[in-house]
Amino acid sequence: MNRVPIGIALNGVTGRMGYRQHLVRSLLAIRDEGGLPAADGRRIWPEPILVGRNPAKLREIAERHGLTDWTTDLDGVLARDDVRIYFDAQVTQQREKAIRAAIEAGKDVYTEKPLADDTAAAVDLYRAARAAGVKHGVVQDKLFLPGLRKLRRLVEGGFFGRILSVRGEFGYWVFEGDWQAAQRPSWNYRAADGGGIVVDMFPHWQYVLERLFGPIRSVQATVATHIPSRVDESGITYEATADDAAYGTFELEGGIVAQINSSWAVRVHRDELVEFQVDGTHGSAVAGLRECRIQHRGATPKPVWNPDLPATERFREQWQLVPDNETFDNGFKVQWERYLHHVVDGTAFPWDFAAGARGVQLVELGLESARTGRRIAIPALDL
Numbered sequence: 001m002n003r004v005p006i007g008i009a010l011n012g013v014t015g016r017m018g019y020r021q022h023l024v025r026s027l028l029a030i031r032d033e034g035g036l037p038a039a040d041g042r043r044i045w046p047e048p049i050l051v052g053r054n055p056a057k058l059r060e061i062a063e064r065h066g067l068t069d070w071t072t073d074l075d076g077v078l079a080r081d082d083v084r085i086y087f088d089a090q091v092t093q094q095r096e097k098a099i100r101a102a103i104e105a106g107k108d109v110y111t112e113k114p115l116a117d118d119t120a121a122a123v124d125l126y127r128a129a130r131a132a133g134v135k136h137g138v139v140q141d142k143l144f145l146p147g148l149r150k151l152r153r154l155v156e157g158g159f160f161g162r163i164l165s166v167r168g169e170f171g172y173w174v175f176e177g178d179w180q181a182a183q184r185p186s187w188n189y190r191a192a193d194g195g196g197i198v199v200d201m202f203p204h205w206q207y208v209l210e211r212l213f214g215p216i217r218s219v220q221a222t223v224a225t226h227i228p229s230r231v232d233e234s235g236i237t238y239e240a241t242a243d244d245a246a247y248g249t250f251e252l253e254g255g256i257v258a259q260i261n262s263s264w265a266v267r268v269h270r271d272e273l274v275e276f277q278v279d280g281t282h283g284s285a286v287a288g289l290r291e292c293r294i295q296h297r298g299a300t301p302k303p304v305w306n307p308d309l310p311a312t313e314r315f316r317e318q319w320q321l322v323p324d325n326e327t328f329d330n331g332f333k334v335q336w337e338r339y340l341h342h343v344v345d346g347t348a349f350p351w352d353f354a355a356g357a358r359g360v361q362l363v364e365l366g367l368e369s370a371r372t373g374r375r376i377a378i379p380a381l382d383l
């Protein structure tokens, strides 16, 4: 067979992200398409090995998808010669030691964000991966979403003129778990288990802001735990000790001011669960996960403030939809394809552990800002 089989140990595959986005929507989807064309004309063929703690769940997932290779023995799988890549979608706190073991075993490593619990550990993982000569990468899926790719197209095409500001609104109501089951895992709401919306979302905002608009020079954040107690998967009430909302201001190089609200205690009055409004001298855009709308300076209305009169214009209708102009695949799958090319063909992969460490740094400094009430400068990492 004209295939390049690549053994991939998938750890945390019973979880929300590991199963749905990474196994099913990415690796199995690549197999459904007959593999990924490699530079030499052969087909890169992912061979998933499901890794986790619960044999029954692993066996059930394997059988559901016609797979046979699963194990609860991480060290054993890392010792196998036919395993080339270690992938981690475990709860964040388990990540560092597993990645370290994978690097020591000489595996290429790809991981969910955040890379580690703190900046020092993330930088250390970067150094270890570089020293071992393994290929490393961190999931930065939002960059591959249709809405943000259209936004990037606008930035690169010079649509905005000089970009002034970015306003992001992310969130939805996560049920408390009492009268309706919560739609996120309970560890997300316990600080001791690595939970919190800053840890969860600031890594995303770091790479979105940096890649689309420029490096982040400072952060100021206010965080809150709006819902103090929740009910977990077993029906037990627990204290929510982690932040469930974060109100952040980020100053970017070149003077762009970005503000992003992140909340699991907000109800959606938006078109999508995340939206970014970008205002520039020549035009503005509002991008969500899928869609992107624009208003050019030439089509900008001239409202006059008069609270005595009802709104005279239908402002939302004055925006124009950006066309797709290309086919957009699942964002996680697109990044997996780039990573597999990086491993097999040696192509560039900028979403590496150094990029992941910058995401962790923004989490750490954002939380420091919230604790101290200060705006915190973001120094370049000493890699």
Ligand SMILES: NC(=O)c1ccc[n+]([C@@H]2O[C@H](COP(=O)([O-])OP(=O)(O)OC[C@H]3O[C@@H](n4cnc5c(N)ncnc54)[C@H](O)[C@@H]3O)[C@@H](O)[C@H]2O)c1
Residues within 6 Å of the ligand: 011, 012, 013, 014, 015, 016, 017, 018, 052, 053, 089, 090, 091, 092, 094, 112, 113, 114, 139, 141, 185, 200
């Ligand atoms: N890229 C994204 O958009 C995105 C979205 C959500 C979560 N994530 C990240 O993905 C990771 C997993 O999040 P999730 O929402 O899928 O969580 P989840 O709770 O659904 O899954 C966690 C996985 O880790 C395993 N696990 C749990 N406790 C463990 C322990 N003590 N030791 C070993 N394994 C354990 C579970 O069995 C499960 O397989 C997190 O690091 C999170 O930050 C990324």
